[in-house]
Amino acid sequence: MNTASPTRKPSRIQKRNRKLILDAALEVFSTHGYRGATLDQIATCAGLSKPNILYYFTGKEEIHITLLNGLMDTWLAPMREIDPEGDPLEEILRYVHRKLEMSREFPRESRLFANEIIQGAPRIGPHLEAGLKPLVDETSTLFEGWMAAGKLAQMDARHLIFSIWATTQHYADFAAQVRVLMGEADVEGGARAHLDMMFRRLLRP
Amino acid sequence: MNTASPTRKPSRIQKRNRKLILDAALEVFSTHGYRGATLDQIATCAGLSKPNILYYFTGKEEIHITLLNGLMDTWLAPMREIDPEGDPLEEILRYVHRKLEMSREFPRESRLFANEIIQGAPRIGPHLEAGLKPLVDETSTLFEGWMAAGKLAQMDARHLIFSIWATTQHYADFAAQVRVLMGEADVEGGARAHLDMMFRRLLRP
DNA sequence: TCTTTTCTTGACCATACGGTCAGGAACCGC
DNA sequence: GCGGTTCCTGACCGTATGGTCAAGAAAAGA
Structure with a gap:
C-alpha cells in the first residue's frame, strides 16, 4: 500500500x-x-x-510537486528571518548575504525554481499566491516602515526585493555563463564584496 | 535539395x-x-x-541552434552600443534602460537564453566563449578605465555587468512571479524608476 | 506550353517515455 | 519458524516524438 x-x-x-x-x-x-x-x-x-x-x-508530476513544496520553506526561510527589531541596513545586508550563500550551497534548488518560474509556474503557481505573496507583502510593509522612519533610502520595496533575488540567484542560475566569463577568478568572494557594497550604497539613507 | x-x-x-x-x-x-x-x-x-x-x-537541434545564434547579435547589441567617448554614468544608465526595454520587448528571447544557460549551455557554450566573452572583456576594460579616471565609483566591472543583466532580465525571465507579487501595478514604470535610481546611486563616484 | 526544380504532405517507422501488473523477495511482529 | 505486510522488479503496454520517404502539387524556367 x-x-x-x-x-x-x-x-x-x-x-x-x-x-x-x-x-x-x-x-x-x-x-x-x-x-x-x-x-x-x-x-x-x-x-x-x-x-x-x-x-x-504516483507519478512524475507528484515527485516534482513534492520537491517544489518541500523546498519552498527552505527557500523562503532567510526572508522570514529578517528581524523587524534589528538594524534595518544590517538586516537587509544579512538577507542579501544569506541569499548569496544559498545560491552557492543550493544551486540545484535555485535552478529548479528558476526552471519552473520561467515556464510560467504551471505547477507551483498556486503556491506562489498562497505562500510567497503574503510573505513578500509583509516584508514590503516592513521595509516601507523603515524607509518612512528614515532608516533606509526611499524606494519601491518590491522592486528592491526583486533586485536582491535577481542579483543573488544569478550566480546559481547562470553559473554556466559566469564560469565562462570569470574563468578561475574567486567568483564567490567577488560577488559577496560586490553585492555588499552595492546594497550598502543603495540602501543608505 | x-x-x-x-x-x-x-x-x-x-x-x-x-x-x-x-x-x-x-x-x-x-x-x-x-x-x-x-x-x-x-x-x-x-x-x-x-x-x-x-x-x-535537418532536425530539432538545428532549429534551436539557429535561433540561439541568430538572436545572440540582437541580444548583445546594447552592450556594443556603449560609447567609450560618452559620459560614463549616462552611458551605463542608457545600457540599463535599453536592457530593461529589451526585457519587455523580447521576453521570449530572454527566456530562451535563460533556459539554455540554466541547463548548462549545452548547445550554446562554445558561442559564449567565442562571442560573449571578448565583448564582456572589452566592456570590462572600458568600465575599469572609467573607474580609474574617477568617473565612476570603484567596483568589479564584471560583477557590475552581472548585476545589470540579472536585475533587468529578471522582469522577463521571472515574469510569472513578478505578476503574482505586483498584481495590477505598473511594473514596467516602477522597474525603470527603481533601476535608474539604483544604478545611479551605485555608480556615482 | 512543357520541363525541371522546388515545395508539401499523408503514411509510416523506430525509439523513448510514463505508467501498469503479476509475482517474487525481504522484512517484521509473533 | 511462520504469516502477513512491505518492498522490489522484469516484462509489458499505449502513446508521443523525432525523423523518413515516396509521391503529388506548385513555382519557375525554357
Whole structure:
C-alpha cells in the first residue's frame, strides 16, 4: 500500500528511499527541466528501479510537486528571518548575504525554481499566491516602515526585493555563463564584496 | 535539395517559411525549454506540416541552434552600443534602460537564453566563449578605465555587468512571479524608476 | 506550353517515455 | 519458524516524438 493511507508513519526504508528519490529528482529536474527529465534518469540516479520509484510516488508530476513544496520553506526561510527589531541596513545586508550563500550551497534548488518560474509556474503557481505573496507583502510593509522612519533610502520595496533575488540567484542560475566569463577568478568572494557594497550604497539613507 | 547547397540564394518561399518556423520555434522553445518543445507544436504554431519543417531544417537541434545564434547579435547589441567617448554614468544608465526595454520587448528571447544557460549551455557554450566573452572583456576594460579616471565609483566591472543583466532580465525571465507579487501595478514604470535610481546611486563616484 | 526544380504532405517507422501488473523477495511482529 | 505486510522488479503496454520517404502539387524556367 502506498502513502495514500491516511494514518501510517513511514518506515525506515520508506524514509530512506523517498529521500533518495527526491535527491535524485532534484539533480535531474534542475538540470533538464520538468519535461526534459525522465523517470529512468531519476531511477538510475537514485540507484532504484523505475517501478520502485512509482511505488513511492504516483507519478512524475507528484515527485516534482513534492520537491517544489518541500523546498519552498527552505527557500523562503532567510526572508522570514529578517528581524523587524534589528538594524534595518544590517538586516537587509544579512538577507542579501544569506541569499548569496544559498545560491552557492543550493544551486540545484535555485535552478529548479528558476526552471519552473520561467515556464510560467504551471505547477507551483498556486503556491506562489498562497505562500510567497503574503510573505513578500509583509516584508514590503516592513521595509516601507523603515524607509518612512528614515532608516533606509526611499524606494519601491518590491522592486528592491526583486533586485536582491535577481542579483543573488544569478550566480546559481547562470553559473554556466559566469564560469565562462570569470574563468578561475574567486567568483564567490567577488560577488559577496560586490553585492555588499552595492546594497550598502543603495540602501543608505 | 535542402539548404546544404553551398551557393544558392534562398527563394522567396524559403525565406518566408524559415522565418515562420523560427518564430514559432522561439515561442515554443522559450516556454517549454528544449526538451519540452515538440516538432508538432512548432509545426502547428507555424502553420506548416511537420515534414515540411524538416524540409527546411535537418532536425530539432538545428532549429534551436539557429535561433540561439541568430538572436545572440540582437541580444548583445546594447552592450556594443556603449560609447567609450560618452559620459560614463549616462552611458551605463542608457545600457540599463535599453536592457530593461529589451526585457519587455523580447521576453521570449530572454527566456530562451535563460533556459539554455540554466541547463548548462549545452548547445550554446562554445558561442559564449567565442562571442560573449571578448565583448564582456572589452566592456570590462572600458568600465575599469572609467573607474580609474574617477568617473565612476570603484567596483568589479564584471560583477557590475552581472548585476545589470540579472536585475533587468529578471522582469522577463521571472515574469510569472513578478505578476503574482505586483498584481495590477505598473511594473514596467516602477522597474525603470527603481533601476535608474539604483544604478545611479551605485555608480556615482 | 512543357520541363525541371522546388515545395508539401499523408503514411509510416523506430525509439523513448510514463505508467501498469503479476509475482517474487525481504522484512517484521509473533 | 511462520504469516502477513512491505518492498522490489522484469516484462509489458499505449502513446508521443523525432525523423523518413515516396509521391503529388506548385513555382519557375525554357
